Amino acid sequence: MFIDFFYILKKRKVPVSVTEWMTLMEALARGYITTLDEFYFLARAILVKSEAYFDHYDVAFQEYFKGIETPAEITEKILDWLRDPLNRIALTDEERALFDSMDFDELISELEKRLKEQTEQHDGGDYWIGRGGTSPFGYSGSHPGGIRIGGTGGGGHAAQIAQDRRFRNYRHDLTLDIRQIEVALKGLRQLSRLGPEDELDLDETIESAAKNYGEIELIWRRSRKNAAKVLLLMDVGGSMEPYALLCSQLFSASHRSKHFKEFRYYYFHNCVYDKLYEDMTRREATSTDHLLRTLDSNFKVLLVGDATMASSELTERHGAINYYDLNETPGIIWLKRISDHFRHCVWLNVESPRYWNHMTVKMIGRIFPMYPLTIDGLGQAMKKLLVKN
Amino acid sequence: MIVEGFDQFRGTSDYVTSHPLRNAVNASIALGRPLLIRGEPGTGKTKLAHSIARDLEKKLIVWNIKSTTKAQEGLYVYDTVQRLNDSRFGDRDISDIKQYIKLGKLGQAFASTEQIVLLIDEVDKADIEFPNDLLNELDEMSFHIPETNDTVTAIHRPITVITSNAEKELPDAFLRRCIFHYIEFPDAELMEEIVRVHFPDIKGALLSEALKAFYSLRRIDDFRKKPSTSELIDWIQALIAGGVPYESVSSEFPFLGALLKKETDYDYFVNKRMARMGDSSTRRW
Numbered sequence: 001m002f003i004d005f006f007y008i009l010k011k012r013k014v015p016v017s018v019t020e021w022m023t024l025m026e027a028l029a030r031g032y033i034t035t036l037d038e039f040y041f042l043a044r045a046i047l048v049k050s051e052a053y054f055d056h057y058d059v060a061f062q063e064y065f066k067g068i069e070t071p072a073e074i075t076e077k078i079l080d081w082l083r084d085p086l087n088r089i090a091l092t093d094e095e096r097a098l099f100d101s102m103d104f105d106e107l108i109s110e111l112e113k114r115l116k117e118q119t120e121q122h123d124g125g126d127y128w129i130g131r132g133g134t135s136p137f138g139y140s141g142s143h144p145g146g147i148r149i150g151g152t153g154g155g156g157h158a159a160q161i162a163q164d165r166r167f168r169n170y171r172h173d174l175t176l177d178i179r180q181i182e183v184a185l186k187g188l189r190q191l192s193r194l195g196p197e198d199e200l201d202l203d204e205t206i207e208s209a210a211k212n213y214g215e216i217e218l219i220w221r222r223s224r225k226n227a228a229k230v231l232l233l234m235d236v237g238g239s240m241e242p243y244a245l246l247c248s249q250l251f252s253a254s255h256r257s258k259h260f261k262e263f264r265y266y267y268f269h270n271c272v273y274d275k276l277y278e279d280m281t282r283r284e285a286t287s288t289d290h291l292l293r294t295l296d297s298n299f300k301v302l303l304v305g306d307a308t309m310a311s312s313e314l315t316e317r318h319g320a321i322n323y324y325d326l327n328e329t330p331g332i333i334w335l336k337r338i339s340d341h342f343r344h345c346v347w348l349n350v351e352s353p354r355y356w357n358h359m360t361v362k363m364i365g366r367i368f369p370m371y372p373l374t375i376d377g378l379g380q381a382m383k384k385l386l387v388k389n
Numbered sequence: 390m391i392v393e394g395f396d397q398f399r400g401t402s403d404y405v406t407s408h409p410l411r412n413a414v415n416a417s418i419a420l421g422r423p424l425l426i427r428g429e430p431g432t433g434k435t436k437l438a439h440s441i442a443r444d445l446e447k448k449l450i451v452w453n454i455k456s457t458t459k460a461q462e463g464l465y466v467y468d469t470v471q472r473l474n475d476s477r478f479g480d481r482d483i484s485d486i487k488q489y490i491k492l493g494k495l496g497q498a499f500a501s502t503e504q505i506v507l508l509i510d511e512v513d514k515a516d517i518e519f520p521n522d523l524l525n526e527l528d529e530m531s532f533h534i535p536e537t538n539d540t541v542t543a544i545h546r547p548i549t550v551i552t553s554n555a556e557k558e559l560p561d562a563f564l565r566r567c568i569f570h571y572i573e574f575p576d577a578e579l580m581e582e583i584v585r586v587h588f589p590d591i592k593g594a595l596l597s598e599a600l601k602a603f604y605s606l607r608r609i610d611d612f613r614k615k616p617s618t619s620e621l622i623d624w625i626q627a628l629i630a631g632g633v634p635y636e637s638v639s640s641e642f643p644f645l646g647a648l649l650k651k652e653t654d655y656d657y658f659v660n661k662r663m664a665r666m667g668d669s670s671t672r673r674w
Contacts, residue, residue, distance in 0.1 A: 019565045023420060032395050032416060041409040042416055049564035051427065051571040206469065214477050216470075245611065252613070 005064045009047065012060040016047045036065070184378040185254055188228050188300060188385055199223040229262040229298055230254065231291075231342070235305025236267045236280050238321070243350040246373065247304060250348075254302075264295070270309040270321050271331035272338065288334060292341045300385045301338065301345040303368060307361040308351070314360050332363065339367050346381040348373045395419050397445060404433065404440035405575075405582045413570040414441060420568070423509075423527060423549035428572030430554070431617030437572075438508035438550040447548070448505045452494035458515045460522030463495035464532050465541075486536050495526060496541055504545035513553045520563040528566065575618065577604055587622050588629065595635040599625055602639040606648060611657060616648040623647045 009016050024046045033039050040061060048057050197220040204219040232254055234247055254263060266276035266286065276291065278284040312319045313331060320327045339345050347368035349356065356365065364370070369384050371377035398414045400406040406414075414437075417424035426434045442449035452463055468489045475481045481488065492500060498507040512520060526532045530543035551567065553559065575583060577600050584596060603621050606612075616624075624647040633643050642648075649655045 015561070017561075017565050023422065027416060027420060030395075030419070032419060038412060041412055045409075045413040045416060045568045045570050049425070049559075049567065049569045054571065202469070206473065209473060214473070216473060216477070 002064075005043075005060070008060045008064050009057065012056045012063075014048060014053045014056045014060060020047050184375060184382060188230065188260075188382045197222050225261070227261050228300060229296075230260050230264070231295060231299045231301045232263070232265040233272065233276065233301065233303045234265065234267050235270060235303075237269050237282070239270075239306055239308060240350070243306070246350060250304065250373070262299075264299075266291075268305075270305070271313055272303075272334045273320055273325060273327040273331055274329065274334070275325075288337075292337060295342075297341055297343050299342055299344075301342045302381070302385075303338075303345065303347045304350065304373065305347070306351050307347065307349055307364045307370070308355075308358045309360050311359050311363075314363060332367070335364065335367050344385045344387075345369075346371060346384055348377065348381060398441055399444060401440045401444045403586055404436055405579060405586060406437075406440070407573075407579065410437075410570055410572065413568055417568040418548055421546050422566060422568050423551050425559075425564070425567040425569045426550060426552045426572060427554070427569070429574055429617060431619040432572040432574060433618070434552040434572060435508065435510055438506055438510075438552075441548060441550065442506040445506070445548075448501070448503065449508060450494050450498050450501075450505055450547075451508045451510060453510050454512055454515045454519070456514050456516075458519065460515075460519055460526075461493075463493040463509075463523065464526065465493055465496050465534055466491045467534075467536050487539075490534060490537060492541070495523070496532070498547040499530065499532075499541050499543040501547075502544060505547050507547040507549045509549065509551045511554060512551050513559065517560075521560050524562060524566070574607070580618070580621070583618065584622065584625060588625060591625070591629065592635065595628065595633075595638065596625075598635045598638040599628060602642060603648070605639070606658070609658070609661075612649070612654045613651045614649075614654065620648050620650070 006016065006021055024043055027033060027042060027046065033042055044054065044057055048054060199221050201219045201221040204221070205217065208219060209216045232251065234251065236244070236247070240247070251265065254260075254265070266278060267280055267282060268276055269282060272288060274288050275285040276288050278286060309321070310319075313321055315330050315332055317328060317330055318326050319330060345368050347364060347370045349361070349370050350373045353372055356362070356370070361370075369381075371381040371384075395415055396411075397418055398411055400411060414424060416422075426437060428434055438451075439449060441447075467486075468491060472483055472486075472489045476483050495507070498505055527549065530546055531540055533540045580600060580603075581596060584591065584600075588596075599621070603616065603624070607615055609615075624644060627644040627647050628638065631644065637643065645655065645658070649658060
């Protein structure tokens with residue numbers, strides 16, 4: 001029964017196993033499920049073990065139980081557009097300010113409302129969704145914060161539970177909040193016995209008692225603590241501006257992860273040169289040389305940035321974007337020095353891998369293993385940092 | 390029509406549940422599988438087990454998991470140090486090992502003569518391997534004590550509720566054996582019910598204004614920590630105690646500190662509101 005549903009779930013990358021499927025069959029056979037609603041919830045409770053997959057499940061559910069149409073692609077495209085900070089770069093500062101002044105939800109709900117009201121194609125004007133004009137929605141419009149929508153989707157009905165896809169935001173490939181980053185960072189641990197001797201070593205105690213003819217002597221040992229030391233280097237300013245929130249989330253997560261033995265952070269602009277900055281405004285500086293000399297090579301280094309710059313900034317003397325920096329050593333040499341000194345380094349790229357064709361991204365990618373700043377990417381990066389080599 | 394005996398858990402007067410949650414609880418009882426509960430902080434994961442115990446009139450055993458908890462401790466502890474100590478003074482007959490075996494929470498749940506509700510709270514706090522170490526015991530509902538050559542077998546399969554905050558990934562083999570439910574953040578309708586449980590006498594106008602204000606805050610994605618149910622309850626308590634007229638609740642946000650507990654969130658919100666008020670006259674669609 002429903003065996004195709006099982007394979008659709010598999011196809012949609014929901015990790016379901018035969019054990020779970022048999023449990024569902026058991027529930028069906030015992031008559032615990034009588035309506036489609038109950039099937040939806042109970043099958044989800046039995047088959048899906050993480051809210052990250054609820055959205056995949058919803059999509060598979062729609063596919064199998066036809067008559068529920070696929071969600072209007074149009075809304076999805078807009079959401080994607082708005083969520084992708086890249087698109088904001090295309091705006092001028094002025095436009096961006098206006099864009100930010102608008103409430104995201106208002107924008108979306110307004111759009112949905114108008115989609116419902118509107119029944120025909122519309123060009124020009126400043127209210128309807130269409131081409132040209134100053135409405136915030138449409139095609140080649142001139143409203144700042146306006147959204148380019150490719151083609152119109154027929155907003156189907158059948159407002160079923162699965163169709164709402166309320167769990168879209170829990171997908172691992174989409175969101176990244178502080179807590180999730182913290183969870184990912186927790187993977188970075190290196191347990192060793194540190195601190196005061198506050199743990200009873202039972203085996204040793206028994207051993208020594210036996211040797212002393214039963215006279216008990218309590219033997220204590222140090223408890224296991226995380227010995228991982230972390231150095232975080234973040235690109236700020238310029239093209240990184242749209243990612244400021246993302247970076248600050250990463251930063252606060254690492255900062256809150258008190259379980260690191262040592263946590264140091266510095267900022268740079270586009271590329272690391274002879275100085276690293278202690279604050280985001282890049283006023284207080286520390287010499288990179290000094291850090292390389294004083295920090296031991298066990299530090300796990302996370303560099304965060306888009307790795308995108310003019311190639312001269314990377315390869316040339318006096319190439320730094322800040323004219324007055326007058327770096328004597330090209331940036332790429334500095335990066336190489338970092339990767340030579342520290343045994344474990346990764347570069348977390350804020351941009352998605354499909355934009356990694358840029359020349360400087362490729363060059364930096366040859367020096368540091370590069371991962372996208374998503375939950376999956378972060379997880380892989382943590383694994384890389386733990387590997388001994 | 391649901392099969393007789395399936396619909397056991399119906400929720401209690403002090404704990405408001407949704408239909409899917411009740412279904413998941415009942416399926417877990419009927420199928421004899423542990424129920425794994427996840428959800429945002431403050432959505433009542435732990436309270437669920439208490440509510441099940443009360444509703445079904447069963448005893449509740451709570452096993453709070455800490456970062457140092459070992460699976461073995463849940464089964465039994467063999468107090469070797471006590472035995473060693475006794476051997477020096479000859480107080481007790483040390484050849485009787487049974488008196489040094491102390492059953493853990495899981496052991497107590499198995500040994501109980503009546504069916505009980507077992508809550509394993511915050512399972513993800515322990516070591517990553519912890520859930521795997523319990524797999525066999527939860528499957529077979531029995532374990533062996535080599536020291537006394539006894540086997541403890543569950544007389545009645547306990548109703549097991551496991552909560553997790555997703556701090557660590559749980560192992561797949563463990564997940565396969567569970568029924569999973571994610572407690573979503575309550576929508577306005579359900580929240581109204583929840584608030585009424587806490588404040589039965591609250592005025593309708595105040596409640597609806599407070600909820601409106603609360604959900605408008607929840608919609609802001611940039612907060613470090615979004616206000617949750619417990620913060621809302623505190624806030625409403627403050628509103629009632631302070632005698633705030635309902636008209637000013639959603640416009641002035643009195644006692645905002647009860648909702649936004651982080652300074653950055655507080656500042657962010659205040660600034661954003663100021664900016665909004667400034668340009669509201671010039672905005673148009």
